[in-house]
Amino acid sequence: EIVLTQSPGTLSLSPGDRATLSCRASQSVSSSYLAWYQQEPGQAPRLLIYGASSRATGIPDRFSGSGSGTDFTLTISRLEPEDFAVYYCQQYGSLWTFGQGTKVEIK
Amino acid sequence: EVQLVESGGGLVQPGGSLRLSCAASGFTFSGYSMNWVRQAPEKGLEWVSYISSSSSTIYYADSVKGRFTISRDNAKNSLYLQMNSLRAEDTAVYYCAKGGWGVATGPLDYWGQGTLVTVSS
Numbered sequence: 409e410i411v412l413t414q415s416p417g418t419l420s421l422s423p424g425d426r427a428t429l430s431c432r433a434s435q436s437v438s439s440s441y442l443a444w445y446q447q448e449p450g451q452a453p454r455l456l457i458y459g460a461s462s463r464a465t466g467i468p469d470r471f472s473g474s475g476s477g478t479d480f481t482l483t484i485s486r487l488e489p490e491d492f493a494v495y496y497c498q499q500y501g502s503l504w505t506f507g508q509g510t511k512v513e514i515k
Numbered sequence: 516e517v518q519l520v521e522s523g524g525g526l527v528q529p530g531g532s533l534r535l536s537c538a539a540s541g542f543t544f545s546g547y548s549m550n551w552v553r554q555a556p557e558k559g560l561e562w563v564s565y566i567s568s569s570s571s572t573i574y575y576a577d578s579v580k581g582r583f584t585i586s587r588d589n590a591k592n593s594l595y596l597q598m599n600s601l602r603a604e605d606t607a608v609y610y611c612a613k614g615g616w617g618v619a620t621g622p623l624d625y626w627g628q629g630t631l632v633t634v635s636s
Binding site for chain 2: 441443445447451452453454455458459464465496498500501503504505506507508509
């Protein structure tokens, strides 16, 4: 089983700041089958990024993904009020596993 | 518009059974794989089970293998999860989520709002 470790656990930032979230896999993720999801309180997760760097339908371009192999990054270029939420990475190259999540909170 | 609506959650005693349903609309249900994902209270996401478009390929997480059964009825645009021998640690919100085309592995691009399962005496 591929284990995904996200860091940091919590990110305290202000609107307008840049957010950088990390996801590290215990073994290489095949074909960059790595996705990122956003979850707001009480809501279902929403797909943001798939294939490590492709934005899902309707996702603003302030969200970007990068990385390959075992190291992946989600960047939010300028935080909007609605971006304060929990973010999960997920690999789907070997069944499916999720990271434990990073909470982006208002500083 | 893609819609996934789960139902069937509730309170059940340890050792009991429950059947979850997910009604799909807004896309060609018979062409896509489907998944169940759960989230325990105040915890992260855990993938539970996968079924390919024709039901030919099925996978389970080790935590539910032998107790849960995933199935689908493409004529009714519906996905199911039969949960037996339920334990306290199965308490969670259960989401159905749309996967890739056919048997393809893929990201989960649409999710339902979830149904809460509580296992307690």
